[in-house]
Amino acid sequence: MKSIQISTTIGIKEAGFDEGWLQDQIWENPACLGLGELEGVTKERAISSGGRLDILLKNPLDDSMFEVEVMLGETDPSHIIRTIRTCLDTHFNK
Numbered sequence: 001m002k003s004i005q006i007s008t009t010i011g012i013k014e015a016g017f018d019e020g021w022l023q024d025q026i027w028e029n030p031a032c033l034g035l036g037e038l039e040g041v042t043k044e045r046a047i048s049s050g051g052r053l054d055i056l057l058k059n060p061l062d063d064s065m066f067e068v069e070v071m072l073g074e075t076d077p078s079h080i081i082r083t084i085r086t087c088l089d090t091h092f093n094k
Contacts, residue, residue: 012072023054023070030057035066051082 012022023043030038038057045053055068069083 019070019072022072026068026070027055038066
């Protein structure tokens with residue numbers, strides 16, 4: 001029996017979408033992250049350090065918070081540090 005290829009995995013950019021589209025998908029359905037039934041708190045929030053917080057989600061069962069940084073492609077170490085600083089700034093400068 002011959003095997004046929006049913007689908008091919010392609011990247012989000014290759015499909016014609018961008019970070020904004022992905023951010024909207026996560027905001028509308030946070031459960032897609034596999035972290036439980038989370039609720040959206042804020043999206044695209046400017047922070048005091050001059051950056052922005054892409055998405056902040058909350059678990060209503062224990063009030064734990066999740067910061068989601070949307071970035072297509074590879075993440076460099078400096079970006080990870082900025083994300084952690086953003087999260088800390090948001091948490092401690094409410």
